[in-house]
Amino acid sequence: MKSKNLIILIFLILIFNFGHAQELTSPNGALSMQFSLEEDGKPIYQLSYKNEEVIRPSHLGLELKDDKKSLLNDFEIVETKTSAFDETWQPVWGEESKIRNYYNELAITLKQKETDRLMLVRFRMFNEGLGFRYEFPQQDNLVYFVIKEERTQFAMTGDHMAHWIAGDYDSQEYDYTKSRLSEIREKFDSSRQSNASQTAFSKTGVQTALMLKTDGGLYINLHEAALVNYACMHLDLDDENMIFESHLTPDVNGDKGYMQAPCNSPWRTIMVSDNARDILASRITLNLNEPCAIEDTSWIKPVKYIGVWWEMITGKGSWAYTDELPAVQLGVTDYSKVKPNGKHSANNEKVKRYIDFASEHGFDGVLVEGWNEGWEDWFGKSKDYVFDFVTPYPDFDVQEIHDYAKSKGVKMIMHHETSGSVRNYERHMDQAYQFMKDNGYDAVKSGYVGNIIPRGEHHYSQYIVNHYQYAIEKAADYEVMVNAHEAVRPTGICRTYPNLIGNESARGTEFQAFGGSKPNHVTILPFTRLIGGPMDYTPGIFEMDISKLNPENNSHVNSTLANQLALYVTMYSPLQMAADLPEHYEQFMDAFQFIKNVAIDWDKSVYLEAEPGDYITIARKEKSGNNWFVGNVNGIVPRKSSIKLDFLEKGKKYMATIYADAKDAHFKTNPQAYTIKTKKVTNKSKLSLTSAPGGGYAISIVEIK
Incomplete structure (x- = not known):
C-alpha cells in the first residue's frame, strides 16, 4: 500500500511540474x-x-x-x-x-x-x-x-x-x-x-x-x-x-x-x-544579431590582397627602421639622424614590387606593416603613447606610394598596431581614419598585441569589448573597413556592421612561423572560431621551410601546398590574403592560378563532408557567376575523399581543374608535392581523391559555354 501511494505521489509531482513547465x-x-x-x-x-x-x-x-x-x-x-x-x-x-x-x-x-x-x-x-x-x-x-x-x-x-x-x-x-x-x-x-x-x-x-x-x-x-x-x-x-x-x-x-x-x-x-x-x-x-545598421553599404567590398608581412613574421625582414635607438618618443626622436638597419621591409622600392605583383595578377589591395614611426620601441613596455598612425618612416613616402598604387589600379590597406593601448588609439582615431581617406586607404588591419592599457584591463572585458565596437562604428563614419587582430572573437556583429570585414582572434598562419600549428588545426577552426564570423587566417604559404627565408628560424608550416589552396574555400572570409612572398608564387605559378581564380564572395555554399579535427570538404558557388570552387582540408590521417557533384546545375557541362596532393605528399616530409589535372564533369559526376596527412585538394569548376 505504501509503495502504491508513493507511485501516486511521484505521478502527481510529475503532473504538477509538467503543468508549470513552458x-x-x-x-x-x-x-x-x-x-x-x-x-x-x-x-x-x-x-x-x-x-x-x-x-x-x-x-x-x-x-x-x-x-x-x-x-x-x-x-x-x-x-x-x-x-x-x-x-x-x-x-x-x-x-x-x-x-x-x-x-x-x-x-x-x-x-x-x-x-x-x-x-x-x-x-x-x-x-x-x-x-x-x-x-x-x-x-x-x-x-x-x-x-x-x-x-x-x-x-x-x-x-x-x-x-x-x-x-x-x-x-x-x-x-x-x-x-x-x-x-x-x-x-x-x-x-x-x-x-x-x-x-x-x-x-x-x-x-x-x-x-x-x-x-x-x-x-x-x-x-x-x-x-x-x-x-x-x-x-x-x-x-x-x-x-x-x-x-x-x-x-x-x-x-x-x-x-x-x-x-x-x-x-x-x-x-x-x-x-x-x-x-x-x-x-x-x-x-541573433541586429540587421545592418549602415544605410549605404556600397563602399563595403570583399578584398583579395597581398602584403609586406610574411617576411617580417618569419624574421627575414623588420618592422623597425633602425637598430640604433634604445627608446623612441614620437615628436622628439629624429629618424633622419639615425642609421637604417637595412632590413626595414616597408620601404618604397619593396612596396612598389608588391604593388606591381598585385596589379599583374589581379589582386585588389596591398597591405604594408611597419610603415610608421615607433616600431623600435613598441612592445612590452606598457607604453601609452606608442604610435600616432600618421607619421611614416623616412623610406616610406605615403603620397608617392598612393600615386603609384592608383596608377596600377591597386588599393593600399592601412595597418594600425595599437600595442594594446586602446586609449591612445581612441585619441588618434579620427585623425588616423581621415588620414586613410585622404590617402586612398579604404581598409585597415588593426592590432592589439600585448597587455591592454588602461593597465589591468583585459582584451575581453566589457570596457575593451566596447572599444572594439567603437572602432567599428567610428570606421563606418569614415567608410573604412576593419580587420581587427587580437580583438575579442567575433559573435556575428558583422551582420549589423558589415564593415567588420574580418578578424584574426585565433591562432592564424603567423604561428606557423613561430614553431608551427597542428596539421589538423584548420579542420577545427570552421567549427569553432568561424562560428562567429570570418577569419583573416592569411593562407597561401607555398614555401613551408621557414629556414629558407631566415636561417635562424627552423619553424615549418605544417600543411601541404594543396591544403593551402583549399583554405581559400574552407576558411571563409570576404578578406583573403595571399600571404607568401611574390617570389615563392612565381616558382609555382600553375598552383598560384587557383588563388588568382578563387572567389571571395559567394552565392551558395554546400557542405559535402565534415568531421571536426579530421576533415572538411566544402563547395561554393561564386556570387554573380556560374563557377564553383571546392576545398578539402585533411587532418593527420590520410583518407580518401569521395564527393558527388550533384550541386552543379543539371544539363550543363563543366571543366574541373583539380589541385591535389601527390601520392607521396606529406605536410612535413614532402609538402610541395601536388598534381594538377583537368576533367569534364556534370552534376552526375563523382570524384574520389586522396588527401595526405595535413593535406587536401582544391577544385575550380568552370562552365563550358
Missing part, C-alpha cells in the same frame, strides 16, 4: 526546450534533440555585486509570450547571398517576489539550435547594477569529447586540444602556448565556440552571439558533475559588467545535430 520546439520539431522554476524560484531549462537529452536541467541567473539579493532565485512567472518568425535577408557579403532567419520564440517575464525586480528570459529555437538571453526592462527597482558573475549553466549528459582551447582573458591564439571533458584539468597546462598577453582563470576553463561530440554521435556547439556592451563569456567546467557555467571576463576591479536598465545580455547559443555539416551550415549566430 515548452518551446524548433520549427521542424527536432529540438525541444523546457523551462520551469524550481521550488525556491530558481529558473531552469533543459534541451532535447529528437527525444534525446542534450542539456540536462541547468540553472539560469546572475549574481550581483554588493547586493543582498542576486537575480538567481525567488522568481515567479508573471507573463509568457510565444511567437514565430520567418524571413529571408541578404547579407552584404557572405557564404550565401540569402539567409533564412526562421525560429519559434518564447519570452518569459520573471518577477522576484522579495524585490519586485523584473527579468525576462527570451528563447529562440531554430532548427539547428537554441539561443537565449537575459533582458532587463526599465523599472524602478533595478536601474544600475554590477554583475559579479553570470550563472548560466550548460549541464552535459556525459563525458563528451571536445575540441577546446584554454580559458583566457587575453588570448585565443592556441592550438586546439582534443580530449574528454574529464581530461581538461590534466591537459590544461600543456594546452597553453606562450603568447604576448595571456591570463588563465581556471584549470577547467575553456573558450567558446566549444565543439563537442557525444558517444552517441551528437554534435554540440556552445557559443554566444551579439556581444555588445558586455564581457566576453568563457565556460568553467565542474568536472565532477559535467556542468559548464558561464564565466565572464573581469575588469581591473574584478567586476564582470556595469549595467543600466533597459539592457540585455548577449545571446547564449547551443547548436545541436547528428550531422557535423549542419553546424558548419548554421547561421544562428548571424541571425
Whole structure:
C-alpha cells in the first residue's frame, strides 16, 4: 500500500511540474526546450534533440555585486509570450547571398517576489539550435547594477569529447586540444602556448565556440552571439558533475559588467545535430544579431590582397627602421639622424614590387606593416603613447606610394598596431581614419598585441569589448573597413556592421612561423572560431621551410601546398590574403592560378563532408557567376575523399581543374608535392581523391559555354 501511494505521489509531482513547465520546439520539431522554476524560484531549462537529452536541467541567473539579493532565485512567472518568425535577408557579403532567419520564440517575464525586480528570459529555437538571453526592462527597482558573475549553466549528459582551447582573458591564439571533458584539468597546462598577453582563470576553463561530440554521435556547439556592451563569456567546467557555467571576463576591479536598465545580455547559443555539416551550415549566430545598421553599404567590398608581412613574421625582414635607438618618443626622436638597419621591409622600392605583383595578377589591395614611426620601441613596455598612425618612416613616402598604387589600379590597406593601448588609439582615431581617406586607404588591419592599457584591463572585458565596437562604428563614419587582430572573437556583429570585414582572434598562419600549428588545426577552426564570423587566417604559404627565408628560424608550416589552396574555400572570409612572398608564387605559378581564380564572395555554399579535427570538404558557388570552387582540408590521417557533384546545375557541362596532393605528399616530409589535372564533369559526376596527412585538394569548376 505504501509503495502504491508513493507511485501516486511521484505521478502527481510529475503532473504538477509538467503543468508549470513552458515548452518551446524548433520549427521542424527536432529540438525541444523546457523551462520551469524550481521550488525556491530558481529558473531552469533543459534541451532535447529528437527525444534525446542534450542539456540536462541547468540553472539560469546572475549574481550581483554588493547586493543582498542576486537575480538567481525567488522568481515567479508573471507573463509568457510565444511567437514565430520567418524571413529571408541578404547579407552584404557572405557564404550565401540569402539567409533564412526562421525560429519559434518564447519570452518569459520573471518577477522576484522579495524585490519586485523584473527579468525576462527570451528563447529562440531554430532548427539547428537554441539561443537565449537575459533582458532587463526599465523599472524602478533595478536601474544600475554590477554583475559579479553570470550563472548560466550548460549541464552535459556525459563525458563528451571536445575540441577546446584554454580559458583566457587575453588570448585565443592556441592550438586546439582534443580530449574528454574529464581530461581538461590534466591537459590544461600543456594546452597553453606562450603568447604576448595571456591570463588563465581556471584549470577547467575553456573558450567558446566549444565543439563537442557525444558517444552517441551528437554534435554540440556552445557559443554566444551579439556581444555588445558586455564581457566576453568563457565556460568553467565542474568536472565532477559535467556542468559548464558561464564565466565572464573581469575588469581591473574584478567586476564582470556595469549595467543600466533597459539592457540585455548577449545571446547564449547551443547548436545541436547528428550531422557535423549542419553546424558548419548554421547561421544562428548571424541571425541573433541586429540587421545592418549602415544605410549605404556600397563602399563595403570583399578584398583579395597581398602584403609586406610574411617576411617580417618569419624574421627575414623588420618592422623597425633602425637598430640604433634604445627608446623612441614620437615628436622628439629624429629618424633622419639615425642609421637604417637595412632590413626595414616597408620601404618604397619593396612596396612598389608588391604593388606591381598585385596589379599583374589581379589582386585588389596591398597591405604594408611597419610603415610608421615607433616600431623600435613598441612592445612590452606598457607604453601609452606608442604610435600616432600618421607619421611614416623616412623610406616610406605615403603620397608617392598612393600615386603609384592608383596608377596600377591597386588599393593600399592601412595597418594600425595599437600595442594594446586602446586609449591612445581612441585619441588618434579620427585623425588616423581621415588620414586613410585622404590617402586612398579604404581598409585597415588593426592590432592589439600585448597587455591592454588602461593597465589591468583585459582584451575581453566589457570596457575593451566596447572599444572594439567603437572602432567599428567610428570606421563606418569614415567608410573604412576593419580587420581587427587580437580583438575579442567575433559573435556575428558583422551582420549589423558589415564593415567588420574580418578578424584574426585565433591562432592564424603567423604561428606557423613561430614553431608551427597542428596539421589538423584548420579542420577545427570552421567549427569553432568561424562560428562567429570570418577569419583573416592569411593562407597561401607555398614555401613551408621557414629556414629558407631566415636561417635562424627552423619553424615549418605544417600543411601541404594543396591544403593551402583549399583554405581559400574552407576558411571563409570576404578578406583573403595571399600571404607568401611574390617570389615563392612565381616558382609555382600553375598552383598560384587557383588563388588568382578563387572567389571571395559567394552565392551558395554546400557542405559535402565534415568531421571536426579530421576533415572538411566544402563547395561554393561564386556570387554573380556560374563557377564553383571546392576545398578539402585533411587532418593527420590520410583518407580518401569521395564527393558527388550533384550541386552543379543539371544539363550543363563543366571543366574541373583539380589541385591535389601527390601520392607521396606529406605536410612535413614532402609538402610541395601536388598534381594538377583537368576533367569534364556534370552534376552526375563523382570524384574520389586522396588527401595526405595535413593535406587536401582544391577544385575550380568552370562552365563550358
